[in-house]
Structure formats: C-alpha cells, structure tokens
Amino acid sequence: MKLSAIIWDVLYALPLLAMVAIWWIGRIKSNLFTRVSEVIELIMVKRTTRIAVITVWWWLGWHFFSD
Amino acid sequence: MWFKKLVKGMSPWLPVFAVNILFQFQRRSPVDGIIFSVAAILMILDWKALLPIHLGPRRVFRLRWIILAIALAATVLYFAPRHSVQDMWVLLAVIPIAVLAVYYRDEIERPYDAKIMTRTTSIYEALGIFIAVVELAAYVISDRIHNSEDFPTISFLISPTLEFGWVRFLFLVIWMSMGVGLMQIMRGRKVIKAIDHDAQVIEAARDAQARFEAKKGFNDEVQS
Missing domain, CATH: 1.20.5 (Single alpha-helices involved in coiled-coils or other helix-helix interfaces)
Known part of the structure; x- marks a missing residue:
C-alpha cells in the first residue's frame, strides 16, 4: 500500500473517529455535547429537511447496493 | 429585492x-x-x-415490523448477487415506507441548550464538510490521473467488500438502522407510549375524583 493511499485512509478515518468520540462524549457528558438523538430531533423538525436527509440516506443505500 | x-x-x-x-x-x-x-x-x-396533501401526525411503526423488514431485506441482499434486480426491488420498496415516515405535520421544537447544540452541530457539520471535500478531491484527482488505488474514494474502498453476501447483510442492517434512527420511528413509539400513559393517568384521576364525589355525597346525606 502506497503512502498516498494511507494518507487518504487516515483522512477518512480521522473525522469519522471524531464523530464517534463526540457521540460518546455526548452520551456521558451532556454539558459538553448534545446527544445525537436530540440533534436529529432538531434537524428533522422541518419537513423539507426531512426530505433532504432521507433522500441522502436512501441514495447511499442505492449507490452501494444497487447502482 | x-x-x-x-x-x-x-x-x-x-x-x-x-x-x-x-x-x-x-x-x-x-x-x-x-x-x-x-x-x-x-x-x-x-x-x-x-x-x-393532508398531513396527519407522525406515523408509528411497530418494532416487530421494523425488525422483520430489516431481516427480510438483509436476507434478500445476502442471497441475491450484487447489483441484481432483487437488490433494486428491495431499495425501491424502501421509498414508500420512507415517504410515509417523512410526510407528517411539522412538530414543535422541544427546548434545548442553544450553546451546547450550536457547538455540537457546528462540529458535526465541519467534520461532514471535511469528509465531503476529501472525497471530492480523491474523485477529481483519481479521475484525472486514472489512479484510484492511490487516491481512493469512499466507494472505491467499500465496494470490494460488498461483493461478499455477509458484508452486504451487515451493511444493510447498519444502513436500515440508520434510517430508523433518522426517521425517528422509535421516538414515535415512545411518544405514543407517553400519550397512552397520560391517558391512563387522566382516566385514573377521573375515577378517583368520581369516587371521592360519590363518597362526599354519601357523607353529606348521612350528616343531613
């Protein structure tokens, strides 16, 4: 595996790990970060946003499984 | 203007x-x-x-049906070859369910700590944009120099693993669980449970009040 490929893998992995860390901190220390469920609840209040988020989610499934 | x-x-x-x-x-x-x-x-x-369209309240899906739907879809993807017609039908079948789960009357925002919420959403957004930029850069570079090995997109990294049936099974369970979380179907169940509980409490309070008034009426009658 070449160095550039490793760098690219790290560039994908780091933000994903950071997201998991924030999710975890939000669960144990609610004064630092909000729980993911509360964030989702807030962003899904408006129907237009719900359509957008669900489209992106569905497309991911379509892209990887069927496209 | x-x-x-x-x-x-x-x-x-x-x-x-x-x-x-x-x-x-x-x-x-x-x-x-x-x-x-x-x-x-x-x-x-x-x-x-x-x-x-008339928008009603949020729809509720029973947990057993959610589990059954995920299990059915994952089984189809496990046995069917990748990119098959069966895969396509499974994905298409999700659309009406998603539409049903999305089209409901907008609900009122629950109170939250604005400072903590802004901090959390800002970081999630920044990380999401970062991944999108890295993915776009990988796509543009690999497309120009025809080398996806050194500049892999997320699809390029994940795609080979999806050739295995059990990986497709696992990915579909994760993907559909994400959908259940995003559509807040489980929260809908909790809301209905809370409403049922409130109704039971109100009913019990009414019963208690009726019994109290009946007893009070009897006592008044005895005293008079």
Whole structure:
C-alpha cells in the first residue's frame, strides 16, 4: 500500500473517529455535547429537511447496493 | 429585492442539492442526477406549499415490523448477487415506507441548550464538510490521473467488500438502522407510549375524583 493511499485512509478515518468520540462524549457528558438523538430531533423538525436527509440516506443505500 | 423575495424561506439544502445534481450529470450518472432532481422538486413543492396533501401526525411503526423488514431485506441482499434486480426491488420498496415516515405535520421544537447544540452541530457539520471535500478531491484527482488505488474514494474502498453476501447483510442492517434512527420511528413509539400513559393517568384521576364525589355525597346525606 502506497503512502498516498494511507494518507487518504487516515483522512477518512480521522473525522469519522471524531464523530464517534463526540457521540460518546455526548452520551456521558451532556454539558459538553448534545446527544445525537436530540440533534436529529432538531434537524428533522422541518419537513423539507426531512426530505433532504432521507433522500441522502436512501441514495447511499442505492449507490452501494444497487447502482 | 426580487431575488430576496424568491428565496425567502428556502431550505439551505436546496442549493446543496442543485450543485449535487449538476455534479451527478457531469460525472455521467444520470440515474443519481434524476434521484436528487426528484427530491429537489419535492422540496420546492413543499416549500411553496404546492402539494395538495393532508398531513396527519407522525406515523408509528411497530418494532416487530421494523425488525422483520430489516431481516427480510438483509436476507434478500445476502442471497441475491450484487447489483441484481432483487437488490433494486428491495431499495425501491424502501421509498414508500420512507415517504410515509417523512410526510407528517411539522412538530414543535422541544427546548434545548442553544450553546451546547450550536457547538455540537457546528462540529458535526465541519467534520461532514471535511469528509465531503476529501472525497471530492480523491474523485477529481483519481479521475484525472486514472489512479484510484492511490487516491481512493469512499466507494472505491467499500465496494470490494460488498461483493461478499455477509458484508452486504451487515451493511444493510447498519444502513436500515440508520434510517430508523433518522426517521425517528422509535421516538414515535415512545411518544405514543407517553400519550397512552397520560391517558391512563387522566382516566385514573377521573375515577378517583368520581369516587371521592360519590363518597362526599354519601357523607353529606348521612350528616343531613
């Protein structure tokens, strides 16, 4: 595996790990970060946003499984 | 002035979708372009209140049906070859369920700590944008120099693993669970449970009040 490929893998992995860390901190220390469920609840209040988020989610499934 | 009036109340997702649609057509992926175009049209119709539909309260899906749907879909993907017609039907079958789960009356925002919420959403957004930029850079570079090995996109990394049935099974369970979380189907169940509980409490309180009044009436009768 070449160095550039490793760098690219790290560039994908780091933000994903950071997201998991924030999710975890939000669960144990609610004064630092909000729980993911509360964030989702807030962003899904408006129907237009719900359509957008669900489209992106569905497309991911379509892209990887069927496209 | 007319532009301000035109975009008033527009979802910030619409410009993002517009760029995405152009990108999908540019990379010669018309199906993806059409998918996002349909969603964008739905968003515009919804924004301009042009959809003549009656919106009821949030729908509730029973946990056993959710588990059954996920298990069925994952089993189909496990046995069917990748990119098969069966895969396509499973994905298409999710659309009406998603539409049912999305089209409900907008609910009132629950109170939250604005400072902590802004901090959390800002970090999630920054990380999401970072991944998108890295993915886009990998796509552009690999496309120019025809080398996806050194500059892999997320699809390039994940795609080979999806050739195995059990990986497809696992990914579908994760993907559908994400959908259940995003559509807040489980929260809907909790809300209904809370409403049922409130109704039971009110009923019990009414019973207690009726018994109290009956007893009070009897005591008054005895005293008189």
